[in-house]
Amino acid sequence: MSKELKFDFDYEILPENHSKFDLSFKLIVIGDSGVGKSCLTTQATKGIFEDTYNATIGFEFFTFNVKLCGKIIKLQIWDTCGQELYRSLITNFYRNASLAIIVYSVNERKTFENIDLWHKELRTHSSPNVKVFLIGNKIDLADERKVQTEEGEKYIEQFKINKFIETSAKSGFNAKNMFIEAAKLLYDDYLLFHRDTESDYNSDISGKNQDTYERSMDLNSASSSVQDNKKEKKKKCC
Numbered sequence: 001m002s003k004e005l006k007f008d009f010d011y012e013i014l015p016e017n018h019s020k021f022d023l024s025f026k027l028i029v030i031g032d033s034g035v036g037k038s039c040l041t042t043q044a045t046k047g048i049f050e051d052t053y054n055a056t057i058g059f060e061f062f063t064f065n066v067k068l069c070g071k072i073i074k075l076q077i078w079d080t081c082g083q084e085l086y087r088s089l090i091t092n093f094y095r096n097a098s099l100a101i102i103v104y105s106v107n108e109r110k111t112f113e114n115i116d117l118w119h120k121e122l123r124t125h126s127s128p129n130v131k132v133f134l135i136g137n138k139i140d141l142a143d144e145r146k147v148q149t150e151e152g153e154k155y156i157e158q159f160k161i162n163k164f165i166e167t168s169a170k171s172g173f174n175a176k177n178m179f180i181e182a183a184k185l186l187y188d189d190y191l192l193f194h195r196d197t198e199s200d201y202n203s204d205i206s207g208k209n210q211d212t213y214e215r216s217m218d219l220n221s222a223s224s225s226v227q228d229n230k231k232e233k234k235k236k237c238c
């Protein structure tokens with residue numbers, strides 16, 4: 001049974017064109033062709049679902065802005081194409097990604113089996129600290145389901161993936177929630193490694209969006225050097 005994500009913190013989704021932000025993170029969306037990557041991203045950012053299939057060529061770029069604990073988090077979402085033909089091209093987009101979303105379709109077992117390939121490719125081309133979500137999309141097609149919820153849950157335990165979420169781009173189930181969850185995880189992670197400098201950070205952020213952007217891009221490289229502090233400094237934003 002698919003679970004709807006619920007949050008025990010306050011948040012506010014801001015318009016896609018909201019220009020100001022405190023922190024920004026790069027996300028990439030990967031997975032086989034036709035699993036619904038573009039539809040999910042379009043549903044979450046624009047509230048639109050398109051029934052007709054238009055294969056992505058190269059990539060499409062979206063933004064998702066959410067206010068968490070008084071801070072505006074901008075997710076820069078790179079929706080990539082799943083076609084084999086462009087596979088080598090999209091590995092370039094893995095660089096500097098803070099979080100990768102691997103999508104399969106619950107009504108096509110082959111797309112679930114191919115997660116291994118996507119996951120390996122991600123690990124080869126991205127930072128070792130990249131966070132990963134596994135998404136089982138198209139749960140509205142209940143009668144055609146070929147991959148059970150438990151299989152996704154088992155997969156993330158086995159391969160130490162941060163989160164498993166089932167979604168429907170068509171109904172909107174968990175589409176926005178998936179990005180709120182991503183923003184919260186990345187912000188908590190940011191705080192974990194920057195809490196000591198948080199006061200410096202607060203005095204810096206007024207109007208210096210480019211600066212905060214570069215700080216967020218440093219997150220992956222910074223995190224490996226402070227791994228040992230992680231257990232002691234387990235702090236969350238709110």
Ligand code: GTP
Pocket residue numbers: 031032033034035036037038039040050051052053054055056057080081082083137138139140141167168169170171
């Ligand atoms: P590429 O661009 O080729 O990589 O494909 P993609 O993964 O971006 O797939 P896309 O979002 O274009 O969706 C492919 C097809 O699946 C379209 O016809 C969508 O209408 C359909 N689709 C996407 N998500 C859902 C969903 O949640 N439920 C249903 N029933 N259909 C969906």
